[in-house]
Amino acid sequence: VDPATPIDVPLSVTMGEGQTPVVRLDAAGRRLGLRSLRTKLEYRNPTGSFKDRGAAMLVSMLKEHGVTRVAEDSSGNAGAAMAAYSARAGIRATIFVPASAPAMKLSQIAFYGAEIVKVDGGRQAVTDACQKYCNEQGVVHASHNLSPYFIEGTKSFAREAAAQMDPPPRHVLFPVGNGSLLIGAWKGWADMMKSGNAKSMPRLHAVQTEACPPLASAYRGGAWQPTGGVTTVAGGIAVERPPRLQQCLQVINDSGGQAVSVSEESILRWQSLLAREEGLLAEPTSAAALSGLEALVRSGVIGRDEAVLIPLTGFGFKDRIPTG
Numbered sequence: 060v061d062p063a064t065p066i067d068v069p070l071s072v073t074m075g076e077g078q079t080p081v082v083r084l085d086a087a088g089r090r091l092g093l094r095s096l097r098t099k100l101e102y103r104n105p106t107g108s109f110k111d112r113g114a115a116m117l118v119s120m121l122k123e124h125g126v127t128r129v130a131e132d133s134s135g136n137a138g139a140a141m142a143a144y145s146a147r148a149g150i151r152a153t154i155f156v157p158a159s160a161p162a163m164k165l166s167q168i169a170f171y172g173a174e175i176v177k178v179d180g181g182r183q184a185v186t187d188a189c190q191k192y193c194n195e196q197g198v199v200h201a202s203h204n205l206s207p208y209f210i211e212g213t214k215s216f217a218r219e220a221a222a223q224m225d226p227p228p229r230h231v232l233f234p235v236g237n238g239s240l241l242i243g244a245w246k247g248w249a250d251m252m253k254s255g256n257a258k259s260m261p262r263l264h265a266v267q268t269e270a271c272p273p274l275a276s277a278y279r280g281g282a283w284q285p286t287g288g289v290t291t292v293a294g295g296i297a298v299e300r301p302p303r304l305q306q307c308l309q310v311i312n313d314s315g316g317q318a319v320s321v322s323e324e325s326i327l328r329w330q331s332l333l334a335r336e337e338g339l340l341a342e343p344t345s346a347a348a349l350s351g352l353e354a355l356v357r358s359g360v361i362g363r364d365e366a367v368l369i370p371l372t373g374f375g376f377k378d379r380i381p382t383g
């Protein structure tokens with residue numbers, strides 16, 4: 060796959076997504092012994108997650124082609140983004156979600172006027188049900204996991220980060236299910252290098268939960284098979300069979316990154332530390348990136364003086380806020 064093949068779609072359906080701020084994470088940096096740790100607050104996008112970048116591009120393309128009905132499968136955030144941008148474009152959306160999806164994400168999707176179909180079983184069962192529905196009903200499967208337009212939309216993350224950070228980040232860590240932000244960032248930096256707007260590609264790392272680590276296992280040369288259902292606090296990255304797994308591996312290897320898996324306890328600990336020590340309310344899936352950072356600092360992959368960037372991908376109100 061050549062990362063530097065941009066798709067040109069005029070952004071006709073937009074809500075001012077992107078242009079999210081980059082702020083320092085000084086307390087977390089002190090804990091980890093890092094001098095330059097920053098976060099890009101992706102949860103400040105219109106529906107509360109980075110998925111708006113991709114949804115704006117994908118729905119603009121669908122509108123341009125006169126599509127009036129779409130279906131999508133999602134753990135919640137992409138569904139909310141697709142529901143919102145579809146509403147804005149006058150497109151009827153049906154969103155397939157895991158029955159276990161957080162209540163706030165479901166309410167958000169429904170409030171945009173989308174139809175919700177809850178599916179029992181793991182994330183793959185949700186995708187299968189959506190694909191079956193689309194085939195039977197002749198509805199466009201507007202899958203954020205498969206569409207190149209969605210990835211094209213997430214590239215803006217890289218353009219902004221490069222413009223916002225001086226020095227540019229040496230490492231960027233993403234919570235990864237299917238890798239839409241990881242791959243988009245890689246393509247974005249590749250575009251900039253081709254046009255001379257960036258000198259080098261940061262090392263792009265993927266973080267997964269130990270409860271669902273298909274990419275981290277493949278990176279280590281193993282194969283992970285789900286045994287029964289996946290239970291995790293990080294529902295956004297609980298993708299058992301990511302269709303873009305090979306492409307994620309390519310991004311990681313090409314950029315000199317790594318894929319790691321982290322414990323559920325560590326994810327919740329970092330979610331709490333972000334709130335208590337930085338005042339930042341992120342959903343657990345997003346906090347996984349900090350757990351991954353801790354692991355990569357410990358193993359010596361990330362050095363004290365290197366600039367690190369972590370996107371906080373989803374807003375805390377969308378998911379469980381632990382009590383006690």
Ligand SMILES: Cc1ncc(COP(=O)(O)O)c(C=O)c1O
Nearest residue numbers: 136235236237238239295372373
């Ligand atoms: C908050 C959050 N972060 C990260 C991800 C992972 O995105 P991807 O599956 O494209 O890697 C998701 C996906 O739903 C998410 O909701």
